[in-house]
Amino acid sequence: MAVSSEEGAGSQSRRTGETTVVSRAEDAKIVFRRCGRPGETLPLLGGRITLGRSPKNDIVVKGFGDVVSAFHALLILRPEDRSWWIEDLDSTNGTFINGERVQRARLCESDLVRFAPAGPELEFTTRLVSPAGIVESAVSAFGRLLAPGVRLGGASRTKRIRLAAVSLTLVLACGAASLRLFAHREVAASDGPPAVAIEIRPEVDPIYGSLFLSYRSVPIGRVEVRNCGSRPLSGLEVSFEFLKGAEGFLVVPYEARIAELPVRETRTVPLLPRLSTEVLCRRTREVSALVRIAQGEKVLAERRVGVFIHGDNVFSWERPEGVAAFIDPQDPAVVEFIDAVWLHRPAAVEAEFPPPAVQAAAGIFTALAELGIEYLPDALTPVSARIDWRASDRVKYPWETLVSRTGDCDDLSVLYAAALEAASIPAAVAVGPEHVFLLFDAGIDEALLDSAPLDAETVVVHGGRVWLPIEPTVLGRPGASFNAAWAAAWRHRQAIADGGIAIVDVREAWKTYHPMNPVPCERITERIERIAWVRDGLVRAIEGSLDALRGILKDNLRQKVAEIEAQDLPASLRGRSLGVLYARSGLLVAAREAFEWSLFGVSLLEGGDIPTTPAELRAALARTPPEGDAAGLLFDLGVSIALGAPKSEDLILAASCLESAIERMPEGDTAPERGEALLRLALVHRIRGDLAGERRWCESAFREDPSMREVYRRLSTQDGRRSGWNDAVRGFILKGVR
Numbered sequence: 001m002a003v004s005s006e007e008g009a010g011s012q013s014r015r016t017g018e019t020t021v022v023s024r025a026e027d028a029k030i031v032f033r034r035c036g037r038p039g040e041t042l043p044l045l046g047g048r049i050t051l052g053r054s055p056k057n058d059i060v061v062k063g064f065g066d067v068v069s070a071f072h073a074l075l076i077l078r079p080e081d082r083s084w085w086i087e088d089l090d091s092t093n094g095t096f097i098n099g100e101r102v103q104r105a106r107l108c109e110s111d112l113v114r115f116a117p118a119g120p121e122l123e124f125t126t127r128l129v130s131p132a133g134i135v136e137s138a139v140s141a142f143g144r145l146l147a148p149g150v151r152l153g154g155a156s157r158t159k160r161i162r163l164a165a166v167s168l169t170l171v172l173a174c175g176a177a178s179l180r181l182f183a184h185r186e187v188a189a190s191d192g193p194p195a196v197a198i199e200i201r202p203e204v205d206p207i208y209g210s211l212f213l214s215y216r217s218v219p220i221g222r223v224e225v226r227n228c229g230s231r232p233l234s235g236l237e238v239s240f241e242f243l244k245g246a247e248g249f250l251v252v253p254y255e256a257r258i259a260e261l262p263v264r265e266t267r268t269v270p271l272l273p274r275l276s277t278e279v280l281c282r283r284t285r286e287v288s289a290l291v292r293i294a295q296g297e298k299v300l301a302e303r304r305v306g307v308f309i310h311g312d313n314v315f316s317w318e319r320p321e322g323v324a325a326f327i328d329p330q331d332p333a334v335v336e337f338i339d340a341v342w343l344h345r346p347a348a349v350e351a352e353f354p355p356p357a358v359q360a361a362a363g364i365f366t367a368l369a370e371l372g373i374e375y376l377p378d379a380l381t382p383v384s385a386r387i388d389w390r391a392s393d394r395v396k397y398p399w400e401t402l403v404s405r406t407g408d409c410d411d412l413s414v415l416y417a418a419a420l421e422a423a424s425i426p427a428a429v430a431v432g433p434e435h436v437f438l439l440f441d442a443g444i445d446e447a448l449l450d451s452a453p454l455d456a457e458t459v460v461v462h463g464g465r466v467w468l469p470i471e472p473t474v475l476g477r478p479g480a481s482f483n484a485a486w487a488a489a490w491r492h493r494q495a496i497a498d499g500g501i502a503i504v505d506v507r508e509a510w511k512t513y514h515p516m517n518p519v520p521c522e523r524i525t526e527r528i529e530r531i532a533w534v535r536d537g538l539v540r541a542i543e544g545s546l547d548a549l550r551g552i553l554k555d556n557l558r559q560k561v562a563e564i565e566a567q568d569l570p571a572s573l574r575g576r577s578l579g580v581l582y583a584r585s586g587l588l589v590a591a592r593e594a595f596e597w598s599l600f601g602v603s604l605l606e607g608g609d610i611p612t613t614p615a616e617l618r619a620a621l622a623r624t625p626p627e628g629d630a631a632g633l634l635f636d637l638g639v640s641i642a643l644g645a646p647k648s649e650d651l652i653l654a655a656s657c658l659e660s661a662i663e664r665m666p667e668g669d670t671a672p673e674r675g676e677a678l679l680r681l682a683l684v685h686r687i688r689g690d691l692a693g694e695r696r697w698c699e700s701a702f703r704e705d706p707s708m709r710e711v712y713r714r715l716s717t718q719d720g721r722r723s724g725w726n727d728a729v730r731g732f733i734l735k736g737v738r
Contacts, residue, residue, distance in 0.1 A: 027126035037118035099306015219270035325508035333399035340533035375476025412472035588644025614656035634661035675705025
């Protein structure tokens with residue numbers, strides 16, 4: 001492929017209005033920067049040099065998979081002016097110079113050549129001509145003047161000799177000056193590097209509109225600054241700015257300081273510019289930016305870079321936690337949806353079976369299925385992937401999925417997570433190879449899993465809590481149900497345990513990646529308001545889903561009950577084991593009956609009655625002292641009565657049971673659980689509304705165990721913004737059942 005002698009059609013000028021440093025053929029070389037052999041330098045020998053992935057090329061460029069074409073580009077030495085040009089050989093992913101895509105362009109000093117937007121990177125540079133070359137040129141010129149074959153008009157031999165002498169004098173003078181210059185440089189080189197020399201290597205990541213608010217704390221890139229000189233530097237300023245029509249992308253100019261930079265040391269400066277909303281767009285584009293290092297008014301180094309600006313929906317799973325920016329519980333469509341579903345969910349009571357979080361999650365999933373959400377995968381090759389190989393996906397915001405009623409695995413996971421968080425249920429996104437699904441906190445501590453009505457093979461333990469995995473793509477199947485979505489995700493448990501699937505805790509990720517949900521236009525907002533979120537029969541559908549869920553959990557519960565009853569245990573101990581199982585399953589009435597039988601079974605067999613008042617309780621305990629761990633049985637009974645109390649009188653009996661239990665507990669350092677028991681009794685008085693009783697027993701708990709003061713402070717500051725104010729208190733009390 002020949003290159004024309006003019007920069008006409010087909011060539012690209014990249015230096016408008018700037019001083020261009022054009023390379024010289026004898027000095028040219030390629031330095032590998034970001035590829036399989038960084039730092040390697042190859043001189044450019046010959047007039048045509050091919051570069052690409054194939055080993056048949058003159059220069060083989062390896063690494064980065066298949067982003068480099070087999071024969072990607074051609075370097076050509078133009079004979080007219082001895083300058084080097086580069087030409088793209090119709091490569092798949094393109095050839096870029098300093099971030100700007102080119103088809104054919106002249107190479108200049110320090111140009112960065114990149115194959116594919118984020119592929120291998122090479123630097124084109126030149127080197128000094130040796131002093132021997134200058135002497136050789138001078139001698140050659142003198143020889144040509146004296147050669148007989150050289151015609152000098154009609155000049156005589158004497159005139160030619162005089163002209164040659166003058167010319168030789170001039171040539172030798174220039175040569176001597178050049179030799180002195182190079183000698184000075186050689187001495188300087190032998191003594192060390194120049195006093196001030198800076199090398200910079202900027203790297204700017206793609207900018208994603210969805211992460212706009214996160215760029216206040218997440219750098220958009222970094223700059224490596226190395227002191228290659230002979231003396232330390234101080235007071236350096238790193239600046240970053242957008243160019244060529246993108247100047248408005250920054251709210252304020254960006255500068256960062258390097259206080260001290262010792263010799264031969266490198267500093268990495270994160271780029272944290274304050275981006276303006278002008279950077280937001282619907283389509284992916286590329287702009288230019290300039291990174292500069294200055295010391296006072298003197299610019300020491302600068303480098304141009306290309307920056308990809310991706311549309312609001314483009315996303316890279318290189319940082320999976322960034323998906324939290326799409327999960328917005330304040331999304332207008334999600335708020336409308338949850339408000340409607342919440343009013344039509346079946347009536348519920350506290351301390352239910354299944355746990356309240358599981359019931360709510362099942363109801364929300366059933367409502368989404370009734371809404372008619374369909375599974376629709378993204379295109380296999382999104383536009384963004386052709387431009388930037390890291391931008392591998394497109395994610396919809398919750399309102400987009402609800403309005404369109406379609407989405408792929410990540411879209412449906414984002415929607416379900418946002419709906420769960422809007423209902424105060426902690427959600428997490430599971431990110432694996434080529435697939436995304438969901439988990440939610442079931443409201444059960446890891447320590448309680450053995451006695452909960454859940455099969456350990458169907459749940460995930462994460463952060464000390466029990467989470468249920470959910471496959472949201474089940475929404476697109478006929479007859480979609482919560483149980484089916486739960487069962488479809490069981491197969492991923494081992495991959496999560498082995499680390500092959502990462503879990504992104506949404507609330508933890510929000511600390512860095514803040515939701516950036518674009519406000520829908522007025523037309524879309526009106527459409528959201530017109531959607532009939534609740535269909536006829538939704539209550540029946542949710543109730544049917546919960547019945548099916550209860551059936552599964554009751555089967556698990558029956559199996560655990562059978563295992564307890566099959567053990568050779570005393571009746572009182574068997575009754576207590578059953579009571580603990582029922583209590584942790586939320587079946588507090590059944591738990592109360594099991595604990596009462598363990599305590600008063602003998603009396604019941606003799607025709608006695610179950611005590612219902614503190615006086616009857618004391619009389620029953622005096623008449624028939626409990627067998628075994630009386631303190632533990634009384635405590636468990638008190639907790640089950642307190643949390644499942646249908647009337648206020650039951651709370652009085654519950655407090656009496658707890659007091660009787662504490663009286664039978666040993667005091668001092670031998671009973672570390674006593675402090676917790678005292679605090680639980682204080683919290684039962686709190687539920688009763690007995691402030692004096694709460695204070696009295698709190699003081700006793702603090703004296704027994706000072707750490708209970710912080711526990712109480714944390715529990716008493718629950719304000720109901722994320723959950724009912726009693727939820728944390730009830731959870732702490734229930735943990736006392738062992």
